[in-house]
Amino acid sequence: MNHSAxxxxxxxxxxxxxxxxxxxxxxxxxxSGEKNALTWLIQPLEKLCYKIFGIDTKEEMSxxxxxxxxxAFNVLGVFVLYGLQRLQFALPLNPQNLPGITPxxxxxxxxxxxxxxxxxxxxxxxxxxxxxxxxxxxxxxFLSAATGLAVAIALIRxxxxxxxxxxxxxxxxxxxxxxxILLPLAFIFATGLMSQGxxxxxxxxxxxxxxxxxxxxxxxxxxxxxxxxxxxxxAVPEAQSTTTQTLPMGPxxxxxxxxxxxxxxxxxxxxxxxxxxxxxxPFSNFLEMLAIFLIPAALCITFGKMVGDQRQGWxxxxxxxxxxxxxxxVAITAEQQGNPMFSxxxxxxxxxxxxxxxxxxxxxxxxxxxxxxxxxxLFATITTxxxxxAVNSMHDSYTPLGGMVPMILMQLGEVVxxxxxxxxxxMLIFAILAVFIAGLMIGRTPEYLGxxxxxxxxxxxxxxxxxxxxxxxxGTAISVLAADGKAGIANPGAHGFSEILYxxxxxxNNNGSAFxxxxxxxxxxxxxxxxxxxxxxxxxxxxxxAIAGSLAAKKRLTPTAGTLPTHGPLxxxxxxxxxxxxxALTYIPALALGPIxxxxxxxxx
Numbered sequence: 001m002n003h004s005a006x007x008x009x010x011x012x013x014x015x016x017x018x019x020x021x022x023x024x025x026x027x028x029x030x031x032s033g034e035k036n037a038l039t040w041l042i043q044p045l046e047k048l049c050y051k052i053f054g055i056d057t058k059e060e061m062s063x064x065x066x067x068x069x070x071x072a073f074n075v076l077g078v079f080v081l082y083g084l085q086r087l088q089f090a091l092p093l094n095p096q097n098l099p100g101i102t103p104x105x106x107x108x109x110x111x112x113x114x115x116x117x118x119x120x121x122x123x124x125x126x127x128x129x130x131x132x133x134x135x136x137x138x139x140x141x142f143l144s145a146a147t148g149l150a151v152a153i154a155l156i157r158x159x160x161x162x163x164x165x166x167x168x169x170x171x172x173x174x175x176x177x178x179x180x181i182l183l184p185l186a187f188i189f190a191t192g193l194m195s196q197g198x199x200x201x202x203x204x205x206x207x208x209x210x211x212x213x214x215x216x217x218x219x220x221x222x223x224x225x226x227x228x229x230x231x232x233x234x235a236v237p238e239a240q241s242t243t244t245q246t247l248p249m250g251p252x253x254x255x256x257x258x259x260x261x262x263x264x265x266x267x268x269x270x271x272x273x274x275x276x277x278x279x280x281x282p283f284s285n286f287l288e289m290l291a292i293f294l295i296p297a298a299l300c301i302t303f304g305k306m307v308g309d310q311r312q313g314w315x316x317x318x319x320x321x322x323x324x325x326x327x328x329x330v331a332i333t334a335e336q337q338g339n340p341m342f343s344x345x346x347x348x349x350x351x352x353x354x355x356x357x358x359x360x361x362x363x364x365x366x367x368x369x370x371x372x373x374x375x376x377x378l379f380a381t382i383t384t385x386x387x388x389x390a391v392n393s394m395h396d397s398y399t400p401l402g403g404m405v406p407m408i409l410m411q412l413g414e415v416v417x418x419x420x421x422x423x424x425x426x427m428l429i430f431a432i433l434a435v436f437i438a439g440l441m442i443g444r445t446p447e448y449l450g451x452x453x454x455x456x457x458x459x460x461x462x463x464x465x466x467x468x469x470x471x472x473x474x475g476t477a478i479s480v481l482a483a484d485g486k487a488g489i490a491n492p493g494a495h496g497f498s499e500i501l502y503x504x505x506x507x508x509n510n511n512g513s514a515f516x517x518x519x520x521x522x523x524x525x526x527x528x529x530x531x532x533x534x535x536x537x538x539x540x541x542x543x544x545x546a547i548a549g550s551l552a553a554k555k556r557l558t559p560t561a562g563t564l565p566t567h568g569p570l571x572x573x574x575x576x577x578x579x580x581x582x583x584a585l586t587y588i589p590a591l592a593l594g595p596i597x598x599x600x601x602x603x604x605x
Contacts, residue, residue: 070151165552167545217238395515457547457550507536
């Protein structure tokens with residue numbers, strides 16, 4: 001990793017810390033119902049929402065009541081978004097007259113955006129109307145993020161409270177998270193993005209003349225739209241040419257801002273944040289990267305403040321930072337070294353004649369020249385450390401080790417800062433597991449923040465940790481054996497396996513980024529990935545809320561000489577080891593079949 005990459009990482013983390021501290025304190029006030037800087041402006045709207053929907057703000061919920069309200073709200077969101085996609089042909093704000101979306105794609109997308117995954121198996125600019133983008137996708141970008149934030153706050157209350165049966169009110173938490181936190185931040189970031197050239201309009205698509213004619217080929221189709229096949233069963237190519245280019249328009253900046261802040265990731269355009277209308281400049285790229293980690297980092301401060309010990313929050317922040325910086329260095333270094341096969345083939349000669357000499361300029365395949373390798377590798381690490389899924393480069397074009405880093409970050413459980421709320425409650429689960437392991441080592445009942453960790457909590461933790469690997473590995477196994485699954489692979493061998501593995505890792509961990517080499521817009525993958533996204537989100541949330549309710553009901557214990565301090569270097573090291581061993585080693589056999597063997601093949605040529 002060169003000095004430029006090191007400087008970019010250091011600058012990014014420095015700005016993140018400066019902004020995360022005041023935001024974390026502000027979130028504490030908002031979610032605790034205290035007066036804050038925006039109370040005078042937003043409180044009338046907040047009260048109006050409570051009045052319209054009949055919400056009693058003084059009513060506290062048990063964890064079961066909280067979970068039922070959360071699930072009901074999100075199930076309703078799936079039905080609304082599904083219907084909006086199916087009926088968009090008859091709805092307004094559709095200047096391109098786009099038709100309704102197929103049932104399997106509508107289901108996949110509805111589950112995806114409600115679950116904060118934002119996996120997109122379609123091409124947005126030729127599929128979604130402006131109304132669907134705004135009323136359907138953007139609204140869920142806010143609500144899914146607010147849902148994750150609410151769950152994290154509920155779990156933190158479980159640690160902060162004692163001998164009570166309630167963990168808050170879901171409707172109040174959802175409303176406050178949306179109105180006081182996500183909406184103001186989205187307005188600020190959308191304004192910043194528009195200043196850099198991100199478009200925001202309702203215009204019909206534009207047509208631009210090309211400087212020269214473009215010749216290309218497409219699969220030939222018959223009168224019914226089915227592909228024409230030759231004797232060997234392969235698609236027959238058909239030559240075409242054009243002298244114009246269609247430029248899609250739309251309200252992009254408003255969706256781009258919440259796409260990043262809510263760690264959603266779904267792009268307005270197919271190229272996502274590599275598209276110049278979504279991410280035109282290096283500064284907009286920095287803003288988007290900053291937005292992804294901002295709320296997850298701030299929640300570390302919120303955690304410390306709410307449990308009454310800021311050192312606890314900084315310990316969590318330290319673990320996240322160590323993992324993030326380490327893996328960012330691996331990804332950027334792998335891409336800067338490039339592919340050694342270029343020099344071996346004599347197509348990229350440099351001053352060195354070493355057989356291990358790589359590309360002179362590094363691996364720029366699939367990356368935008370306006371960002372370069374360091375900013376692209378940093379973006380890829382950030383977006384998969386958080387459960388965002390936005391991309392400014394194609395991960396399918398990364399080197400095997402460079403592409404393995406995003407996969408590992410998701411396989412850790414999206415706990416390296418992670419999604420809005422999801423990263424915090426995921427890391428706290430590992431923290432509880434870490435003190436449990438420490439308790440086993442010394443023969444003492446484990447405690448965390450004054451609460452005994454007993455059999456019930458460990459059962460719930462086992463469920464929440466194991467559901468992800470189950471969905472990923474089972475889904476991948478079924479797909480590599482099924483004919484419909486293998487039909488979507490664009491590359492044979494280890495890389496094709498990596499494409500399928502990445503898709504299920506991304507779906508089950510609610511990330512949403514894709515390796516960009518798998519044809520996933522088929523009924524098989526739309527249904528399989530929808531299942532992974534739904535259960536990967538809510539089968540984890542329910543045990544988390546159960547743990548929150550159990551902890552809130554416990555008495556708070558006074559620390560003794562035998563209590564493990566959970567704010568120092570020892571605990572940071574223990575938590576790091578727990579995340580790596582439990583989170584990463586689960587997937588080593590699968591990684592060995594994909595990126596690891598692909599790397600060995602590359603260097604052995």
